[in-house]
Amino acid sequence: MMMSSAVMAQEPLTVAWWNVENLFDTRDDTKTNDDEFTPEGEKHWTRRRLAVKVDGIYKTLAMMDLPDVVGLGEVENKFVLRELCQGTPLSQVPYRYVHYDSPDRRGIDVALIYRTDRFTVTNSRKVSVSDSAAGFFTRDILIVEGITGEGDSVCLLVNHWPSKRGGEEADAQRLRIADTLRRLMVELHAKHPTAAVVAMGDMNCSAGEEAIDKGMRFAGDTVSADGIRLLTQRLPSDWGSHKYQGEWRYIDQMFLLAGDGWQVKKLKLLKYDHLLTDDGNRPGQRPKRTYQGLRYEGGLSDHLPLLLRMRHSLQ
16 A cells, blocks of 8 residues: 555654675675685685575565665675665665775775665765875765655765774774764755765774764764764663674764754664674674684674664654
8 A cells, every 4th residue: 555645754764774794796806805705715605695695684674674775884896785685575665776886905895775765866976085195995985865755855974984903003094084074974964954964884983982082073972063963872881783802882883964853763773683693602692793703604794783763853
């Protein structure tokens, strides 16, 4: 049954973020360091294992009630996005995707999938945040501008900041990229004053760390000097989106800079049973990964997804 426009107008906008951890195809890309994710590679990555992972991602999105837009991290290319959007029942929704190749040496990028019945893309682009002079190459920021089914403007910025493996250099790069993201959000808000500007991603740092406190100008608060809101501060403090050496942390973040009338209804950390497993000799659970080292574990990611519900009250 088709829903009336009056009912549709009452629906919130749902925005999800998920680092799906190494969503590679099975072919060797000679331009990137993806050799381990091939049938002959260390991890013996096969079409069957890829199909299991893609099917698991689809089923997880279905459990989220099929969000309007979903930011994804660690996707290799358009092939795996087509497998997800067109090779699963998601093709009946329907979902489409926005993706650009980035200069990451492993060949992993960010992407956005969206429901064409709930969100219309009006513009998209990528912003390079690599430092070629320093030989530092990382994922671009993906910017997608669009209109919701209710006619509201929304700007989405999808991120995957450098990991902590690079030590002080990576810390400095995250700080620089955080400042770039902040400026992009402010610029988009000036361009679309009534819009919701939502930044999401795996930032590889938590609230209180320098990149967020100084680069995003939060200075220990939940609202920055530019009016950007740190939404993950709403989440339960005894959990996190990622677990490292037995400690949960929120290294996946959502930020909001919005015009009048936008209300955050709920931000949830999704702790579905199939996304978790016992944490070995440590107490509690951890995300169930596709691989634990070289051992195939059959899970989906080392990160848990976030789901944001928001509404614009000025119709």
